[in-house]
Amino acid sequence: MVTLRELSERCGVSVAAASKALNGQQGIGPEKAELVRRTARELGYYPNAAAQTLKTRRSLNIGILFKNVMANEYFSAILEGVRDTAETRGYDITFLSNLSGEHGYYEHAMRRQCDGVLIVQPGYSEAEKAEALKLAESDLPVVSIDLIYQGRSSVTGDNLGGLEEVVSYLYGLGHRRIAFIHGEMGDVTRQRLEGFTRACAARGIQVPGEYVVQGQYQEPDAAADATRRLLKCKTLPTCILYPDDTCCLGGIGALTEEGLRVPEDMSCFGYDGSHIAFLVRPTLATHDQNCHGIGEQAVLELIRAIEDPDGFEPRNITVTGSVHPGGSVRDLTGE
Amino acid sequence: MVTLRELSERCGVSVAAASKALNGQQGIGPEKAELVRRTARELGYYPNAAAQTLKTRRSLNIGILFKNVMANEYFSAILEGVRDTAETRGYDITFLSNLSGEHGYYEHAMRRQCDGVLIVQPGYSEAEKAEALKLAESDLPVVSIDLIYQGRSSVTGDNLGGLEEVVSYLYGLGHRRIAFIHGEMGDVTRQRLEGFTRACAARGIQVPGEYVVQGQYQEPDAAADATRRLLKCKTLPTCILYPDDTCCLGGIGALTEEGLRVPEDMSCFGYDGSHIAFLVRPTLATHDQNCHGIGEQAVLELIRAIEDPDGFEPRNITVTGSVHPGGSVRDLTGE
DNA sequence: TTCAAGAGAGAAATCGTTTTCTTTTTGTGG
DNA sequence: CCACAAAAAGAAAACGATTTCTCTCTTGAA
Numbered sequence: 001m002v003t004l005r006e007l008s009e010r011c012g013v014s015v016a017a018a019s020k021a022l023n024g025q026q027g028i029g030p031e032k033a034e035l036v037r038r039t040a041r042e043l044g045y046y047p048n049a050a051a052q053t054l055k056t057r058r059s060l061n062i063g064i065l066f067k068n069v070m071a072n073e074y075f076s077a078i079l080e081g082v083r084d085t086a087e088t089r090g091y092d093i094t095f096l097s098n099l100s101g102e103h104g105y106y107e108h109a110m111r112r113q114c115d116g117v118l119i120v121q122p123g124y125s126e127a128e129k130a131e132a133l134k135l136a137e138s139d140l141p142v143v144s145i146d147l148i149y150q151g152r153s154s155v156t157g158d159n160l161g162g163l164e165e166v167v168s169y170l171y172g173l174g175h176r177r178i179a180f181i182h183g184e185m186g187d188v189t190r191q192r193l194e195g196f197t198r199a200c201a202a203r204g205i206q207v208p209g210e211y212v213v214q215g216q217y218q219e220p221d222a223a224a225d226a227t228r229r230l231l232k233c234k235t236l237p238t239c240i241l242y243p244d245d246t247c248c249l250g251g252i253g254a255l256t257e258e259g260l261r262v263p264e265d266m267s268c269f270g271y272d273g274s275h276i277a278f279l280v281r282p283t284l285a286t287h288d289q290n291c292h293g294i295g296e297q298a299v300l301e302l303i304r305a306i307e308d309p310d311g312f313e314p315r316n317i318t319v320t321g322s323v324h325p326g327g328s329v330r331d332l333t334g335e
Numbered sequence: 336m337v338t339l340r341e342l343s344e345r346c347g348v349s350v351a352a353a354s355k356a357l358n359g360q361q362g363i364g365p366e367k368a369e370l371v372r373r374t375a376r377e378l379g380y381y382p383n384a385a386a387q388t389l390k391t392r393r394s395l396n397i398g399i400l401f402k403n404v405m406a407n408e409y410f411s412a413i414l415e416g417v418r419d420t421a422e423t424r425g426y427d428i429t430f431l432s433n434l435s436g437e438h439g440y441y442e443h444a445m446r447r448q449c450d451g452v453l454i455v456q457p458g459y460s461e462a463e464k465a466e467a468l469k470l471a472e473s474d475l476p477v478v479s480i481d482l483i484y485q486g487r488s489s490v491t492g493d494n495l496g497g498l499e500e501v502v503s504y505l506y507g508l509g510h511r512r513i514a515f516i517h518g519e520m521g522d523v524t525r526q527r528l529e530g531f532t533r534a535c536a537a538r539g540i541q542v543p544g545e546y547v548v549q550g551q552y553q554e555p556d557a558a559a560d561a562t563r564r565l566l567k568c569k570t571l572p573t574c575i576l577y578p579d580d581t582c583c584l585g586g587i588g589a590l591t592e593e594g595l596r597v598p599e600d601m602s603c604f605g606y607d608g609s610h611i612a613f614l615v616r617p618t619l620a621t622h623d624q625n626c627h628g629i630g631e632q633a634v635l636e637l638i639r640a641i642e643d644p645d646g647f648e649p650r651n652i653t654v655t656g657s658v659h660p661g662g663s664v665r666d667l668t669g670e
Numbered sequence: 671t672t673c674a675a676g677a678g679a680g681a682a683a684t685c686g687t688t689t690t691c692t693t694t695t696t697g698t699g700g
Numbered sequence: 701c702c703a704c705a706a707a708a709a710g711a712a713a714a715c716g717a718t719t720t721c722t723c724t725c726t727t728g729a730a
Binding site for chain 1 (some may be wrong): 336388403407415423434438442445446447555615
């Protein structure tokens with residue numbers, strides 16, 4: 001490895017001068033600066049990030065808390081947004097791990113000198129949630145996605161508006177009996193329920209209690225069960241909303257097994273706007289959450305918190321998505 | 336941040352002694368060592384990874400080359416295997432980026448002091464391939480997945496055996512006219528073609544040239560086109576093999592549009608064993624590549640190369656998968 | 671001609687560890 | 701009680717950058 005010392009000797013200047021040249025700072029003449037930069041390129045000099053971090057106390061490294069990273073497309077897409085944005089701003093990302101006992105997320109972030117942390121999916125166990133909370137209450141800059149920590153910025157999809165849009169869309173297609181299978185209770189689910197209820201009320205749609213059923217995010221089997229429960233209602237809904245596309249597929253599977261055709265006998269509506277929604281037949285009507293945008297906004301907000309700690313005011317950012325029509329919803333108006 | 340110096344003062348020992356205690360080395364008495372370790376825990380001391388890296392020239396950091404990371408489940412699953420395994424071995428992973436002009440993958444890896452690099456998906460453009468090659472020809476430990484570099488270890492799914500298994504499975508179900516839509520030419524595709532041809536030949540299955548069509552990995556539209564081309568054959572195949580599950584769905588979409596039912600009129604076989612394969616109806620028959628295992632093996636091999644550079648001999652590791660039956664393939668024997 | 675100000679250059683301290691080498695302490699056998 | 705080896709402890713030099721401070725040299729104004 002070629003070091004700053006070697007580089008400076010090759011150029012016949014001091015280490016200090018070379019450093020200034022590479023960082024474009026005052027205190028070195030333009031022609032010498034140029035010489036240093038050219039020689040650096042020729043010699044294949046790269047600054048040693050460890051040394052820089054040690055000295056400057058900035059690692060240009062963002063820790064990210066992600067349990068079961070790739071299990072579903074929703075989080076993958078967010079991660080992609082995070083990565084792309086971090087990259088162009090010169091930051092690397094490090095997955096924080098929680099080797100139980102050994103060290104937790106916070107310790108990991110500290111060891112690696114992370115400049116800030118993004119909490120995307122803290123995991124479901126109590127221990128994991130506690131570890132995540134420790135992070136959220138630490139002195140590190142923290143931004144979370146899809147859940148809200150006291151005094152911290154958060155980024156979420158527009159669940160409230162999203163569900164209103166979905167209901168509005170279905171209403172326009174003539175649906176009046178809409179069931180809602182939702183995920184586990186939490187910030188996201190509460191917002192969606194509120195949006196759903198509000199939108200239905202605004203249109204005079206009655207929603208019987210049995211139409212609102214709890215499922216689990218990203219668990220097609222739970223969605224299938226919930227769907228079967230819905231089929232027991234005396235008056236069947238004309239459309240079922242699912243917490244995400246994966247669940248929607250699970251639900252459709254159950255419906256098919258029960259001998260119902262989608263969308264002829266039952267309409268289904270997903271959420272997230274994943275790729276599969278457009279791949280399967282019938283294609284899924286879904287609400288595209290703009291996951292890339294969510295990841296992007298989260299990183300930008302975190303970088304803001306990192307680079308201007310004083311002027312920083314925590315806030316909740318909402319990223320709007322849009323309805324994507326698909327073959328899984330039937331148009332009831334033409335009849 | 337509490338440093339080693341503070342910790343040592345608190346314990347009334349020298350920095351050197353404290354360091355030895357924490358690293359479990361010789362040169363410090365057992366009771367003092369215990370005191371240091373306990374105090375470290377109480378004070379919340381974490382070693383500064385930057386300082387350690389600087390001094391030891393080992394970063395416990397693995398660079399990973401991944402273009403379009405999360406676009407498809409196959410690579411996501413590999414990444415998950417990589418991450419899990421790296422984590423338990425104490426390594427972090429850093430995504431290598433190629434900010435064109437600025438610096439390439441190699442520069443990034445060097446700056447971050449990566450101990451080694453995993454090349455998973457170098458990207459498709461010539462420039463990206465060249466950058467990846469620079470890495471493969473560098474002095475860094477490198478292991479690649481799904482492609483082979485001269486003098487480097489690689490890990491791939493068992494494409495040869497995989498296709499033989501698939502053909503054998505289909506043969507058992509009575510299929511004698513099997514078409515193969517394959518991906519872009521490369522190490523993987525060549526192996527699969529070889530496995531396919533060999534297995535067919537071994538069973539006396541004639542494969543007309545028009546049954547072997549080029550598509551693109553992870554491109555459902557290309558698969559749909561290729562499928563339509565196949566439908567022009569005078570004698571239709573009874574089953575079509577696709578390069579991956581995503582393509583399989585694309586193909587099924589095309590078949591559906593052409594008025595063919597799956598599996599009644601045409602059987603379809605995917606590859607990869609992704610989650611969607613089990614979610615859609617009919618479920619996809621597919622070949623589970625054991626992506627997690629591929630990622631795991633790759634990391635283990637890389638760590639071997641890192642930690643024992645002298646005794647290291649490059650080799651090609653093959654991870655075997657298995658056939659997963661599914662509703663998209665029809666059993667022709669019962670008739 | 672003289673002086674102050676400003677730019678250009680470099681010496682040296684520092685960041686938090688690890689590691690080598692030297693010194694001190696301890697324990698053992700004669 | 702002494703000599704000697706072995707273990708324990710510490711001092712100090714790195715690792716490769718950044719940054720502060722000092723010093724020198726121009727340059728322009730008085």
